[in-house]
Amino acid sequence: MKYILIFITALLVSFSSCQNESVVINDRVVIAVGEDIESLNPLYSFSGTESNIVELLFLSLVQHRWDNSKSNIVSYPMAAENWSWNKDSTELTIELRNDILWTDKEKLTTEDVVYSFDLYSDPAVESRLFGTFDNFYTKEDQHIDINKSFEIISPNKMIVRFKPYSNPNLFDISIPLLPKHILEKYKRSDLPTAEFNFKPVSNGPFKLKNWDRNSAIILHSDSASFLYNKKNISELIFKIIPDYNGRINQLRSGEVDLLEDIKSEDADNFKKLNGFSVGPIKGRQYDFIGLSNIDNEEYNRTKKIKPHPIWGDKEIRKALAMAVNRQEILTEFLGNYGQLAYSPVTNIFNTSSDSSISPYQYNLAEAKNILKERGWNDLDNNGIIEKDGKEFSIKLFVPSGNPLREFAGTIIKNNLREAGVEVQIETLEFGVFIENVMSRKIDAFMAGWSVPLPVELKPYWYSDLNQSPLNIVGYSNKEADQILDDLGFSISSKKYFDLLHRFEIIMHEDQPVIFLYWIDNIVVYNSRIKNIVIDPLGVIHQCWEWNLEK
Amino acid sequence: MKTNAMKLVIKRLLSSITVMFLLITMIFILLRISPGSFTQKFISPDLNPALAEQVNASFGLNEPVIVQYKNFLTNLIRGDFGVSYSFREPVSTVIIRHLPLTAVIAFFSFLIQIFIGILFASFVLKKNNVKLDSFFSSASIFIFAFPSFVVGVILLMIFSDLTGLFPSSGIKSFDYDQYNFIEKLLDYFHHLILPVFTISLGGTALFYKYASNNMKEISTKYFITNLRASGVKEKTIILKHIIPNSISPLISAAGVELGILLGGTLITEVIFSLPGMGRLTVDAILQRDYPLVIGCVFISGALIILSNFLADLIKGSLDKRVIKEMLG
Numbered sequence: 113m114k115y116i117l118i119f120i121t122a123l124l125v126s127f128s129s130c131q132n133e134s135v136v137i138n139d140r141v142v143i144a145v146g147e148d149i150e151s152l153n154p155l156y157s158f159s160g161t162e163s164n165i166v167e168l169l170f171l172s173l174v175q176h177r178w179d180n181s182k183s184n185i186v187s188y189p190m191a192a193e194n195w196s197w198n199k200d201s202t203e204l205t206i207e208l209r210n211d212i213l214w215t216d217k218e219k220l221t222t223e224d225v226v227y228s229f230d231l232y233s234d235p236a237v238e239s240r241l242f243g244t245f246d247n248f249y250t251k252e253d254q255h256i257d258i259n260k261s262f263e264i265i266s267p268n269k270m271i272v273r274f275k276p277y278s279n280p281n282l283f284d285i286s287i288p289l290l291p292k293h294i295l296e297k298y299k300r301s302d303l304p305t306a307e308f309n310f311k312p313v314s315n316g317p318f319k320l321k322n323w324d325r326n327s328a329i330i331l332h333s334d335s336a337s338f339l340y341n342k343k344n345i346s347e348l349i350f351k352i353i354p355d356y357n358g359r360i361n362q363l364r365s366g367e368v369d370l371l372e373d374i375k376s377e378d379a380d381n382f383k384k385l386n387g388f389s390v391g392p393i394k395g396r397q398y399d400f401i402g403l404s405n406i407d408n409e410e411y412n413r414t415k416k417i418k419p420h421p422i423w424g425d426k427e428i429r430k431a432l433a434m435a436v437n438r439q440e441i442l443t444e445f446l447g448n449y450g451q452l453a454y455s456p457v458t459n460i461f462n463t464s465s466d467s468s469i470s471p472y473q474y475n476l477a478e479a480k481n482i483l484k485e486r487g488w489n490d491l492d493n494n495g496i497i498e499k500d501g502k503e504f505s506i507k508l509f510v511p512s513g514n515p516l517r518e519f520a521g522t523i524i525k526n527n528l529r530e531a532g533v534e535v536q537i538e539t540l541e542f543g544v545f546i547e548n549v550m551s552r553k554i555d556a557f558m559a560g561w562s563v564p565l566p567v568e569l570k571p572y573w574y575s576d577l578n579q580s581p582l583n584i585v586g587y588s589n590k591e592a593d594q595i596l597d598d599l600g601f602s603i604s605s606k607k608y609f610d611l612l613h614r615f616e617i618i619m620h621e622d623q624p625v626i627f628l629y630w631i632d633n634i635v636v637y638n639s640r641i642k643n644i645v646i647d648p649l650g651v652i653h654q655c656w657e658w659n660l661e662k
Numbered sequence: 663m664k665t666n667a668m669k670l671v672i673k674r675l676l677s678s679i680t681v682m683f684l685l686i687t688m689i690f691i692l693l694r695i696s697p698g699s700f701t702q703k704f705i706s707p708d709l710n711p712a713l714a715e716q717v718n719a720s721f722g723l724n725e726p727v728i729v730q731y732k733n734f735l736t737n738l739i740r741g742d743f744g745v746s747y748s749f750r751e752p753v754s755t756v757i758i759r760h761l762p763l764t765a766v767i768a769f770f771s772f773l774i775q776i777f778i779g780i781l782f783a784s785f786v787l788k789k790n791n792v793k794l795d796s797f798f799s800s801a802s803i804f805i806f807a808f809p810s811f812v813v814g815v816i817l818l819m820i821f822s823d824l825t826g827l828f829p830s831s832g833i834k835s836f837d838y839d840q841y842n843f844i845e846k847l848l849d850y851f852h853h854l855i856l857p858v859f860t861i862s863l864g865g866t867a868l869f870y871k872y873a874s875n876n877m878k879e880i881s882t883k884y885f886i887t888n889l890r891a892s893g894v895k896e897k898t899i900i901l902k903h904i905i906p907n908s909i910s911p912l913i914s915a916a917g918v919e920l921g922i923l924l925g926g927t928l929i930t931e932v933i934f935s936l937p938g939m940g941r942l943t944v945d946a947i948l949q950r951d952y953p954l955v956i957g958c959v960f961i962s963g964a965l966i967i968l969s970n971f972l973a974d975l976i977k978g979s980l981d982k983r984v985i986k987e988m989l990g
Contacts, residue, residue: 572707
C-alpha cells in the first residue's frame with residue numbers, strides 16, 4: 113500500500129511542474145466551440161463555425177464589414193484590387209492583387225477565380241452554393257455557363273457578365289476562391305471526400321497547422337499573406353469542448369480566450385470579473401410560435417390550400433400574440449439580452465426597420481375580447497373557451513435541449529390558460545422535430561430562424577410553397593408577394609427600404625407566426641485581446657487584426 | 663483439452679456471427695424507419711432545396727430500403743462500412759481514429775479497477791478487522807452510487823480549476839507536436855489521468871465488493887483453515903490460494919466491464935472533451951449518419967462479444983471443467 117501512495121505522490125509532483133496550456137504562447141488566442149467541423153473546404157462549409165474558419169483560410173474577391181456610422185454592410189477589396197461596373201450593371205471588370213500566393217507558393221490567378229465559380233455551381237460537386245447563382249448565365253442544371261459569364265483578359269484581369277434584368281451585387285462574387293491547380297486533379301464527384309477537405313492549400317491570412325478531429329483546429333498566421341502583421345496574433349485555435357459548463361469554466365480559468373452563445377446569467381457573472389469583456393451580437397436570430405396558417409392535413413393529402421380551421425384567421429393569431437407575455441420571458445430568461453420582435457426584418461440596419469410599428473403589448477383583456485368577437489366563449493365554465501362544441505386546445509411542439517424554449521413554453525402555457533386556451537407542451541428530439549415541421553405534420557410549434565445577411569425574406573414568406581421551402585406555416589398574402597418580387601429587382605436604396613417598411617407593416621398586421629423576441633448572441637472574451645470588433649457580422653471575421661496585450 | 667478449446671472457439675464464432683448479423687440488421691432497419699434525415703442540415707435560406715435531393719441521391723438514400731440493405735450487406739462482406747456522411751471519410755478510417763483513445767482509457771481503467779479492487783480486498787482480509795471491513799464495504803457502496811458525471815466535475819474542480827494540477831480537457835497540449843517522445847508520453851498521460859480516474863472509481867468499488875465477498879467465502883473453507891493451522895504465512899495463503907480460487911466470478915464481471923468500457927464512456931468523454939467512441943456514436947445518431955452509427959454499433963458489439971469470450975477462455979484455462987460446461 114505504501115508503494116502505491118509513494119507512486120501517486122511522485123506522479124502528482126511530476127505533473128505539478130507542467131504548465132497550463134494557453135499561457136505559454138503570448139500571441140495565441142483560443143476560441144471554444146461546441147462541436148467539430150466536417151470540412152475545411154469552402155465548397156462544403158455548411159455550418160457557421162465552418163464558414164468562419166474557411167473565411168480565414170481562403171480569400172474572396174471582396175470582403176464585407178459592418179460600418180457603424182452607416183449601420184450597414186460595406187464591401188472592401190480583398191483578392192480583387194479594384195473593380196468597376198459598366199453602365200447598366202451587367203458587367204463587372206475585376207483586377208486581382210498581384211501578391212497573393214497559395215500555401216504551395218503558386219500564384220492566385222483569374223483562372224482560379226473562374227474555376228471556383230465553375231466548381232461551386234457544378235451539381236456533381238454538391239457544394240453549399242449550388243443553385244444560388246441566379247444572377248449569372250446558367251445552364252438547365254443550374255451550372256454557371258462559364259463561357260457566357262466570364263472573360264479572362266490576363267492572369268490578373270477578368271470580366272464577369274451577369275444576366276440582363278438581374279440584380280447583381282458584390283455579394284454575388286464574394287465566394288472563397290479555390291486553387292485550380294490542386295482541385296482539377298480530382299474527379300468532381302470525388303470532391304466531397306477529397307483529402308483537400310482536411311489538408312487544404314489555402315491563400316488567406318491564416319493557414320492550417322493541425323486539425324485533431326473532435327479536439328482542436330489550429331491555424332497559424334501566414335507570413336506570406338498581404339494581411340500578415342507580425343504584431344498581431346500568430347495562432348488561432350478552435351478548441352472543441354462539447355459541454356457548455358466546461359466551456360465556461362475554461363474561459364474563466366484562462367484556458368480559453370473567447371466564447372460565443374453565452375447564457376445571460378453567465379454574461380452577468382463575467383461582467384463582474386476583472387479581465388473579461390462582454391459584447392452582444394444583435395439582430396441575427398429570433399424565436400417565434402409557428403401556427404400553421406393552412407390546413408396541413410388537407411394540404412398533405414391534396415396539395416390544396418385551405419385556411420387552418422382555428423388559426424387560419426389572423427385575428428386569432430393576433431389575440432394569441434397579445435395573450436403571451438413576451439417581455440416576461442425576455443426579462444426573466446434572456447436578462448434583456450434581446451428585443452421584442454414584431455416582424456422578421458432585423459432592426460440592425462438604421463433604415464431597415466420601421467420605427468412607427470411597435471410590438472403587440474401583453475394585453476389579456478384585449479386578447480379575450482378578440483377571441484370572444486370571433487365566437488370563442490367559455491360556455492361550460494371549465495376555464496377553456498370553445499366554439500361549435502370544440503375546445504380551444506393547442507399541442508405546442510418544442511425541440512428538446514433548448515432551455516430557453518422550454519422555459520418560454522411554460523410561460524406561454526400559463527399565459528394562454530388565462531386567456532382560456534389550453535396548451536399542451538410536447539418535446540421532440542431536434543431531428544424528429546425538424547422533419548415533422550418541414551413535412552407539415554404538426555400545426556403548432558416553437559422554433560427560431562437565424563437571419564442571413566444581406567436580408568433574405570422570400571424563402572420564408574412567399575405564397576408559392578414550391579418556391580418558398582421555409583414558409584413552414586403556409587403564409588400567403590398577395591401584397592407581400594409583390595413586395596418580395598420587387599425586392600429582387602434592381603431598385604434604388606430608398607425604394608428598397610420603403611418596400612421593406614411596408615412588408616414589416618403587413619407582417620405585423622398578419623402575424624403569420626407569433627413573433628417573440630430577437631435573441632442576442634452574447635460573446636465573452638479575455639480583455640487581453642485588443643482590436644476586437646463585435647458587430648452583426650460576428651466576432652471573428654477580421655481576427656487577423658487582433659493583437660494581444662503583452 | 664485443445665480439441666475442446668477449439669470446439670468452444672468455433673461454437674462461439676458461429677454464434678457471434680449470428681448475433682452480429684442480427685444486431686446490424688436490426689440497427690439498419692431501426693435507423694431507416696426512425697424519423698429525421700441527414701439532410702436536415704441543408705435547411706437554410708442560403709441553400710438551394712435541390713441540394714438535399716442531390717446529396718440524398720449520391721449517398722443512395724433515395725433508393726428503396728431493401729436495395730439499400732442489399733448494397734449495405736454486399737459492401738459489408740467486402741469489409742466496407744461505407745462513407746460517413748458527416749466526416750466525409752470511410753467509416754473504418756473514422757473509427758480507427760477514435761478507437762485507440764477509447765482502448766487506451768479502457769485498458770488503464772480496467773487494470774486499475776481490477777488491481778485496486780483486489781488489492782483493497784486482500785488488505786481488508788489480511789487485517790481481519792470488522793470495523794475496517796465495514797468501513798470499506800460502506801465506502802465501496804457509496805462510491806459506486808456516485809454517478810461518473812458528479813465524480814468528473816468534482817475532480818475537475820479540485821485538480822484543474824482550483825489547483826491547476828491537471829488539464830481540464832482534451833488528450834494532448836496544443837504544442838504536442840514540438841515535444842520529444844518522452845514529453846509526448848508524459849503529456850498524454852497528464853491529460854488522461856483525470857478521465858481514467860473518473861471512469862475507474864465506480865468500477866473499482868464494484869470489483870472490490872466482488873473480490874471481497876468471494877475472498878471472504880473462500881477464506882472460510884476447510885483447506886484454508888488447514889493451511890493456517892500448518893503455519894503457512896497469511897500473505898502466501900491470500901496470494902496463492904484465496905485469490906486464485908475466488909477469481910472466477912470476478913473474471914466474468916471483468917469481461918462485461920471491459921466490453922462496456924471499449925464501447926465508449928459517453929459522459930466522461932463529454933466532460934473531458936475526449937474524442938472517443940461514446941461521443942462519436944451519439945453524434946452519429948444525432949446527425950443521422952447511418953453508416954457511422956452501424957460501424958460504431960458493429961465495433962462495440964464485436965468488442966463486447968470478444969471480451970466476454972476472452973473472459974470465458976481465461977476461466978476455462980484456470981478450471982478445465984468450465985469449458986466442458988460451456989460445450990454442454
